[in-house]
Amino acid sequence: MRSCASVVEGLEALQSWRPDVLISDIEMPREDGYAFIRRVRALDNRAIARTPAVALTAYGRVEDRLRTLAAGYSMHVPKPVDPTELAIIVANLAGRTRAAERLDRGPARGSTGRTTRHDGSSGRCFRR
Numbered sequence: 160m161r162s163c164a165s166v167v168e169g170l171e172a173l174q175s176w177r178p179d180v181l182i183s184d185i186e187m188p189r190e191d192g193y194a195f196i197r198r199v200r201a202l203d204n205r206a207i208a209r210t211p212a213v214a215l216t217a218y219g220r221v222e223d224r225l226r227t228l229a230a231g232y233s234m235h236v237p238k239p240v241d242p243t244e245l246a247i248i249v250a251n252l253a254g255r256t257r258a259a260e261r262l263d264r265g266p267a268r269g270s271t272g273r274t275t276r277h278d279g280s281s282g283r284c285f286r287r
Contacts, residue, residue: 166190170198173207179253181212196231211252
């Protein structure tokens, strides 16, 4: 885990470090979290540019949530946030990152390439 105090510092950290998930406050000095995520999503390094990102914000209206999602964040989490909830959100997003990387590499050797989805309500599995 790394902590950065500004957009510039965060972007500099991403030059030498690839996190599983980014967590950013919307209110930051000089440039805000919207500028940060736009600049991350525009990076040439596609692996870093696609990193899942959580916006932590004191703004909790529907319009605020829509704005953070439209800017490129994966999740909008209003403050105050429960630490357990944030840990679960990060774990889920990190899992999505690893799954996406596996998809980018293609099916595992010996795999049919099909995916299975479980319908929890009926106990049935579906293949695609």
